[in-house]
Amino acid sequence: MTVSAEVFSPAKPALMASYQQVTLVHDYLNGMRGGEKVLELLCRMFPQASIFTLMHVDGSVAPVIEDRNIITSPLQHMPWAAKKYRLYFPLFPAFAEFTKAGDCDLVISTSHAVAKSMVSRKGGKPRHVCYIHSPMRYIWDRFDDYFGPEKVGKIASRLVFRPIAAGLQRYDRGTTDRVDVFVANSRFVADRVKRLYGREAEVVAPPVDIGRFDSLHRQPEDWYLVVSALVPYKRVDHAIAACAALRKPLKIVGSGPDMKPLRALAARLGADVEFLGFVSDNDLGLYYSRARALLFPGIEDFGIVPVEAIASGCPVIALQEGGILDSMTSGTAVFYQHGTVDGLKRAIGEFEWRSFDPSELRDHARRFSEDAFVSGFQDVLIRAIQAP
16 A cells, blocks of 8 residues: 555655545543643644544644644533543543544544544544553553542442443453554553553654753752652652652652642651642753752653653653663663662662763653654554555
């Protein structure tokens, strides 16, 4: 098969057009996070593509996304959906079945929930490539983080949310045949796709806007940094406890439902912690450039924050598990193997005896640039489209 010249950069001139119509599918449009950064680049690659999504909050995403023809599901019209959309998660499969892309040559979905299922296919068409950030976290590996006994109570967890999750799991697995090619954002996610779906996945790291850190001058000070949503699985409490025990100052960028208990923990431990909330991109770059190191105690599907840190010349101290193993090396980070406060404390102690070259960190970060993503994803699309 051949492909549209609109789809590919001039660096791949041998491919010409037969795929005239491309449709993009995304779970929901209500903010610019890592998944939306991928969608933004796909919109630039496919300037005429419409977008199918469960829900769109006007003005919440980049202009190149906002300007598209956006087709939404019934979730768009449900009460309080803009802010309380997660309450409707048991109905996501029904909403997805009402909102399926199909009248096109190629569908590209970016999925961490049901976007991979929002495709209507007949006779193997349209061709469907799914860039998967993760299988649905809250029904698989991280059920307890969202609906475990400590979150919703023992009875509700076992009798209400566990059966709902089981139904969603059946739907999630049962719609994998709507995807021709899975593309995972890390080997960690590719392994989960294999384990949960029985499918192989190619790996293309997500794009990181490293260019905005190029002009930063590295001036490290004597404090550590966390950049994270304040939710349990990020293990920000480990960073607070470790820094308190070592009497090291800590700055935390980010907000979330755990803000109050984390503040209480810091006060109880007498930790020198500054909670900064959300900050501008410019200020975030300054924090990266001045921190002694970034602490990364959670397990992530990929982890864009550590790449941003090293793009600023800031080394990383990280738990040796998850997608970070695709982005960091012993030349950019100090790893620790046990996900405990003591493990992090030992890693901080090891870090303080080491030195890192900011220029080497920046060079490594360039492997995860937006250009690198576009090139890698184009290669996957070529293979997918040309396959029998």
